[in-house]
Amino acid sequence: MRETVGGEPTAVLAADYFASYSVVGLLALVGVVFVAVAFGAGRLLRPVVPTPEKLLTYECGVDPVGEGWAHTQVRYYVYAFLYVIFAVDSIFLFPWATVFAAPGYGATTLVEMFVFLGFLTVGLLYAYKKGVLTWT
Amino acid sequence: MNDALDVGLRLLAVFVVFLTFPLIVGQTEHKVMAHMQGRLGPMYAGGFHGWAQLIADGVKFAQKEDVVPAGADRRVFQLAPAVALLPYLLVLLAIPIGPGEGAVGQVLDAGVFFVLAVMGVGVLGSLMAGWASANKFSLLGGLRTAAQLLAYELPMLLAAASVAMAAGTVSLPGIVSSFHWWWLPWQITGGLVFFVAGLAELQRPPFDMPVADSEIIFGAYTEYTGLRFALFLLAEYAGIVVLCGLTTVLFLGGWHGPWGADGLGWLWTLLKTALLAFVVIWLRVTYPRLREDQLQKFSWTLLVPLSLAQIALTGIVKVVIS
Numbered sequence: 266m267r268e269t270v271g272g273e274p275t276a277v278l279a280a281d282y283f284a285s286y287s288v289v290g291l292l293a294l295v296g297v298v299f300v301a302v303a304f305g306a307g308r309l310l311r312p313v314v315p316t317p318e319k320l321l322t323y324e325c326g327v328d329p330v331g332e333g334w335a336h337t338q339v340r341y342y343v344y345a346f347l348y349v350i351f352a353v354d355s356i357f358l359f360p361w362a363t364v365f366a367a368p369g370y371g372a373t374t375l376v377e378m379f380v381f382l383g384f385l386t387v388g389l390l391y392a393y394k395k396g397v398l399t400w401t
Numbered sequence: 402m403n404d405a406l407d408v409g410l411r412l413l414a415v416f417v418v419f420l421t422f423p424l425i426v427g428q429t430e431h432k433v434m435a436h437m438q439g440r441l442g443p444m445y446a447g448g449f450h451g452w453a454q455l456i457a458d459g460v461k462f463a464q465k466e467d468v469v470p471a472g473a474d475r476r477v478f479q480l481a482p483a484v485a486l487l488p489y490l491l492v493l494l495a496i497p498i499g500p501g502e503g504a505v506g507q508v509l510d511a512g513v514f515f516v517l518a519v520m521g522v523g524v525l526g527s528l529m530a531g532w533a534s535a536n537k538f539s540l541l542g543g544l545r546t547a548a549q550l551l552a553y554e555l556p557m558l559l560a561a562a563s564v565a566m567a568a569g570t571v572s573l574p575g576i577v578s579s580f581h582w583w584w585l586p587w588q589i590t591g592g593l594v595f596f597v598a599g600l601a602e603l604q605r606p607p608f609d610m611p612v613a614d615s616e617i618i619f620g621a622y623t624e625y626t627g628l629r630f631a632l633f634l635l636a637e638y639a640g641i642v643v644l645c646g647l648t649t650v651l652f653l654g655g656w657h658g659p660w661g662a663d664g665l666g667w668l669w670t671l672l673k674t675a676l677l678a679f680v681v682i683w684l685r686v687t688y689p690r691l692r693e694d695q696l697q698k699f700s701w702t703l704l705v706p707l708s709l710a711q712i713a714l715t716g717i718v719k720v721v722i723s
Contacts, residue, residue: 288507289515292412292494296487299416300632304479307628310463320471322536323623332472332535341548344697348551351705355558358712359514362566365716366723375720382709389705399698 343397347388354385411494411507419490423638424455430638430682431455437686458631465627470535473624477533482625482632485526488519489639496646497574499656499667505574512573513561516647523636524550524602527611530633531621542620545611545693546604552700553601553608559708560595563715564588564651577655584654587718591711592652594704596677599644601696603637605681607688610696645677646670653677 322329365374428443431454435442447453469478495512497505509515524546531543567584568576601608612620622633649655653673656666691699 282510285507285509288408288411289491289494289509291408292415292491293487295412295416296490297483300483300487303628303632307463307467311627312464312466314466315468317471319466319468322470322472322534323618324537325618329472329536341551341697344548344551344701347701348555351555352558355555355562358559358562359565359571362562363569363571365566366569366719372720375716378716379713382713386706386709389701389709393702399694 343392347392347397350388351385354381415490415494418642419493419639422642423635426641426678426682427455427634427638428452429678430685433679433682434686437683462627462631467627467629468624470624472535474533474535477529478624479629481526481530481533482629482636483526484529485523486632486636486639488523489636489643491519492516492643493639493646495573496643496650497577497655498646498670500574500578504656504667508572508574510572510575513565513571513576513651516573517558517561520602520640520643521550521554523640526633526636527604527621530625534621534624536624538617538619538623539621541617542611542623545617546621548693548697549601549604549608549611552697553598553704556594556700556704556708557598557602559705559712560591560598561651563591563708563711566712566715566719569719573650577650577657580654580657582654582657585652588652588711588715590707591715592648594708594711595652596644596648598700598704599648600681600684601700603640603644605637605641606685607691608696609690610693613690641678641681642674645674645681648677649673 324330361374361378364370365378432442432450443451443454445451446457469475494507495505495509495516497508499505527546528543531539531541531546534540564576565571567588568579570576570579604611612622617623622630625633649670655670655673658666658669
């Protein structure tokens with residue numbers, strides 16, 4: 266948001282700001298209506314002839330064995346940790362990206378960014394060295 | 402009153418694009434794939450080279466019975482296609498095709514941010530489908546989708562951050578306005594990373610592990626039939642349109658052509674988007690599917706380091722020239 270002095274202009278700008286997102290909201294509404302109409306029309310058009318066999322969980326033609334919600338080993342959980350750490354970090358790049366080359370920032374800010382990137386790189390190298398990035 | 406009309410027209414335009422462009426990409430895929438494989442592809446529906454094939458498919462899908470497995474989590478199962486599809490509609494609103502207010506659905510000043518956040522929601526649809534189906538193959542597909550999202554969201558984010566740095570703004574029209582031709586070589590690494598990561602997020606071949614039909618039937622969509630299945634397919638093709646449009650806007654200069662940005666700028670945007678969509682189809686025909694671990698490795702050991710390097714390069718060049 267642009268800088269403003271005093272209360273009044275800020276309020277006006279804030280209204281402008283949210284006006285652009287209200288169009289997003291309207292479009293979301295259009296989308297919801299579209300899906301509702303599609304499902305509603307589908308209900309009128311299609312046949313409904315359920316049989317127990319049809320409602321059975323599909324498992325290559327044989328009767329399903331055990332439950333569908335089975336225990337599985339999520340082997341990539343370490344990637345999930347890595348992802349959370351990295352993604353949260355990289356979100357901070359966006360606000361910084363818009364100002365770092367502005368007058369008064371320049372080289373110092375860039376060095377700071379390299380420190381930041383350095384942390385990320387060292388983290389990645391550490392994970393690599395630990396063998397986390399290879400799947401056994 | 403005029404405002405309401407204006408907004409209404411914009412919404413209508415975005416909605417029409419959302420309904421037609423994915424179908425055009427789909428039909429092109431039918432034909433291009435067929436010709437690359439020495440076939441003709443659809444030839445009958447509609448008469449001229451089977452142009453109405455996808456419309457016929459739509460009619461067929463609408464008439465099919467909608468089966469919800471007895472074991473499934475009913476509500477979540479039924480809502481999943483909508484969650485997968487609608488984010489792409491919202492993203493289309495923010496993509497500018499020409500200079501000026503008239504050629505974009507709505508100028509959002511946090512454009513890149515908005516677009517990436519909303520695109521991430523689309524993947525939730527596949528996760529919901531995978532979990533709610535109560536089917537082992539669906540569950541495996543859902544887990545693979547999750548793994549893919551984890552691996553490829555990050556390089557995509559970093560590559561987009563690089564462009565935001567270069568332009569000094571996160572607004573999409575703002576980014577294209579500050580584009581110069583030498584951004585192409587400067588941002589090429591980021592562009593490739595963004596495009597590849599986007600493909601992986603859409604689960605398009607060669608990154609179609611989550612729906613690998615020869616291994617896990619059709620992944621998260623195994624239990625879907627009729628209209629709901631059609632909506633998932635539509636989501637995939639809407640995703641292609643959105644990804645190609647975004648790559649065009651962020652990395653290929655959108656409406657800038659070799660003869661400047663005047664006049665037919667919007668045509669350039671469409672042309673570049675269409676070209677990228679062709680590449681997406683081409684890749685599907687060319688490459689075999691990656692294995693799940695190869696996929697993770699490809700992202701973490703290649704794409705992420707490359708995008709970090711791109712950010713470093715962008716930072717240095719930007720500070721030196723300003």
